[in-house]
Amino acid sequence: MKTTRLLPLLAAFALAPLSIPAQAEMVYTRGSGASPDTLDPTKSELQPAARIIYDLFEGLYSLDARGQARKGVAEGHSVSADGRVYTFTLRADAKWSDGTAVTAADFVFSWRRLADPKHASPYAYFVWPIVNGTAVTAGRMPTDKLGVEALDARTLKVTLERPTGYFLASLQHLAMAPVNKANVEKFGENFTSPGNMVSNGAYKLVEYVPQSHIKTVKNPFYHDAANVKIDTVLSYPIDNQDTEFKKFRAGELLSTENLPNPQINFAKENLASAYTAGQTYSTYYMSFNLKNEPWKSNAKLRAALVLAVDRETIADKVVGGGEKPAFTFTPPGNVGGYEPPKPEWAAWPQAQRDEMAKKLFAEAGYGPGGKELPEIEILHYTNDNARKVVVAVAAMWRQKLGVKTRLNNQEFRVVASIGNQKSYPDIMYYAWIGDYPDANSFLQLFRSDVEQQNLPGYKDPSYDKLLDEANASTDPARRIELMKRAEALALAANSIVALTHNTRRRLVDPRVKGWVPNPLDFNLSQYLEVTK
Incomplete structure (x- = not known):
């Protein structure tokens, strides 16, 4: 699932006035990151939207x-x-x-x-x-x-x-x-609108005011309604992390979607009871568009840019707060018994990686004695943390290889659409959090027949065959071995630049009970409680 989806709000953004609830009503107010791409569970692919949809719908x-x-x-x-x-x-x-x-x-x-x-x-x-x-x-x-x-x-x-x-x-x-058949057939794509939607989760939709808030209330017909404590959930889409941070400190929010990197140390020292962090099953990465030249046919050029990125510096200095440098697409941590295979160069010091990057860059036909690489575009979404990472990577490429870049900052939903259509010219910055705790949730995205979410457009029949064999195997050890071979094959193609594995940092008011950081980074409202 695509993560860190942050959508710009109107410049004159203001939270909708909070009406004073009845004394017995329990209300949970949260920052929810990007505005939902949709509330249709079969079409949404943005994590902040999924937080709301998990409250509304329940599968098997x-x-x-x-x-x-x-x-x-x-x-x-x-x-x-x-x-x-x-x-x-x-x-x-x-x-x-x-x-x-x-x-x-x-x-x-x-x-x-x-x-x-x-x-x-x-x-x-x-x-x-x-x-x-x-x-x-x-x-x-x-x-x-x-x-x-x-x-x-x-x-x-x-x-x-x-x-x-x-x-x-x-x-x-x-x-x-x-989804409810009669509901969808009656309203079509508008079945997700307040007053139209029929859902089966712990909550039901009652209000959706674009650029303001989404209100859901407890569903009395939910099978476990007796154990759902929060009556009303108010989700506020706020793309600016500093704005969200200020609104939390002002008491307007009980939890945030993110925490600005510059505020991490302040939060640890001054908001210790609210600061929460946990490693997520996720990877931040850059993708080359393999449909376009020079990326399509110049493997050495891609490899040079991959090696020239100092992931340790990005994780420790640029992002900070417990990020882990990424050398694989699938996160480490032995999820389901799978530990991804690191490339050989992951054990090298960065100086050795840089020397190899310069060598490959020259062999690709660029740099001193070769031709100049035209300025390349890096597409990224609206987010201060994302911009810092992209700027750092661009600086590394310029310093070590003389690569010139220009940044293209767009709303997240625009970036998601561009990526799915493969219409970005050069490179895009993105992130993926596992849809479920299995390596296939990541490895599936390199399949030739996955058109939309395979952002680089990587295609290799040998890879597809290995993944098919892995998922058809009833022997867990053999399945893991085949998946490792598949991932090693995909990584060797250098279609992406793996950057970091994310530690989610946010603020959660101590009055919110039941919050547990977890790898998939979902805390369903039905398990939470807001105390006085």
Whole structure:
């Protein structure tokens, strides 16, 4: 899932006035980063939007208070001996916010909609493991050929093409959550509007004022409503981290989405009870557009720029606050038993990397004795922390290789769209946080057939084959080994510049109880409590 999505607000931004709640009402006010790209769970790919959507929708599986997988609409499941057929039993008390039952047919409708190429979901590849999933998303088969079937109101049968090691883990992702068929058919794409939306999560949508706030309130029909303590959640999109910081200190917010880097030490010393930090399952990186020259055909040029970046300096000095230098796309930490394979040069001192970078730059035909590399554009999103990283990388390239750059700063939703379309000319700065705790959530993005979220446009049939073999393996050790071989192959192509693995730093008012930093960086409102 794309992360650190921050969208500019109007210059005259002001929080909507907070009405004084009834004494018994528990209200949670939070900074939510970027304005949502959409509240449709099958189409949103921005993490701040997902924070709101997780409050509104629940799939067969969801997240618990510690960001781990838990049963959601599914009461349980069974798997056939060959690992291909999953049968899910739905909760008897699963209901929509209008009081009607959530049924297996809702999942059939929703997953067919997700797979429909006309729907153009960036997460359509989530259905690829299902029988005919690839053919349906490519438009070669109708959606009713997708291998998902409602045996009765509470029994969902899913048939996979082959055993798939990550399939269950993927079900906690919002793309696999159900949407209400009658609701979508009545309102079309406008089903996400307040007054229209019917949801099945712990909360329901009541207000959405662009550039101001999004208000959700407790859903009385939610199956665990008795344990949901917060009555109202007010999410405020604030792109400027300094503005968000000031509003937290003024008492207008109970939690922030981020913390400005210059304020980290101040927060540690003066706001210690509110300062919270945790390592996330994420990677910040730069992507070369392999559809364009000189990036498409000059592997040595890409390698030179990769090596010339001093990740340790960026992690320790530019970003700070516990960031880790990144040498792989998949974060380290032995998630699911997978530890990514570092390239050989990761063990070199930076001086040795720089010497190799200069050598490769010359062999690529540039620098002293060669031609001059035309000025290159670095596209990045609106965020002070992001800009500092991009400026630092540009300075390293200029100092060591004489590379000239220009920065193109755009709204995050614009950057996301440009990246998905591969319409940036040279290089873009981006970030990815795992959609689920499995290396496939990262490695999938290098597949040739993932069109939108494969930002560099990397294509290698050998890579695709290795990943297919890995995910079809029922032997966990063999699956991990094959994924390592696949990632090593992709890293050797130098289609991206891995920069850092993120430590999320934010402020959470001590009155907010139940907040637990976790790798996927989600703290669902239904597990929190605001005390006096």
